[in-house]
Amino acid sequence: MSADRAVPGGAWTGDDSGHNDACHERWSQVQNRRTDQPGYRDDWFDEQCGGCRFWVALTGELGRDWGVCTHPGSAFDGRARFEHDGCDVFAIREDGTFG
Structure with missing residues (x-):
């Protein structure tokens, strides 16, 4: 993993693509509702985390898909x-946004 830092010695920016890809792979293994799993119900499609008012996106590149x-x-x-x-x-988010 590279020392992806905004400023040398500063805070982690979260924009190291290798690290982010590894996180995505690891974290994806513990999903509650995978859209490709048998038994995924159609009504769950509109109830995804990204559309929930209690889901807060991460910053940096991981924030595109993760919160x-x-x-x-x-x-x-x-x-x-x-x-x-x-x-x-x-x-549901009252403003209808996603992600």
């Missing part, structure tokens, strides 16, 4: 979640 769940009633509260994942306590 953190902040729903206190979710089993995933405080965990990084893929924008196309979902859970049983989805709450």
